[in-house]
Amino acid sequence: MRIINFSHPLTAENLGQIEALTGVKVEEVKDVPSQIDPHQPLAPQIEALLDGLGLTASEWQTAPLIINLPALNYSAACLLAQLHGRTGHFPPVLRLRPVPGSLVPRFEVAEILNLQAIRERARGKR
Structure with missing residues (x-):
């Protein structure tokens, strides 16, 4: 599984938590700086970030990806x-939370949100 990380760096502990939650080994973490220019249109900047990953159309549609959102x-x-x-569905995303009582700010993986399943459940409310 690949993680595409648009946020703060993930620790080895975070990766272990992700593997425990998914039952799948993390093969790669792509860290993508997500700083944007607020004076320029946003959509082309985000498109360029994704284009810069170099994934093929087939990889976008078939590779197991988890996203850590900006x-x-x-x-x-x-x-x-x-x-x-690009993928034809909503990807799963990480939800991190602060570790309670931590002297130095640390984050743990709270859950992996299956956005596609959330979307499909919401369709029943139409």
């Missing part, structure tokens, strides 16, 4: 739209 909500929304267009 913290900026507008970037995350635009990224999800781009990813849905």
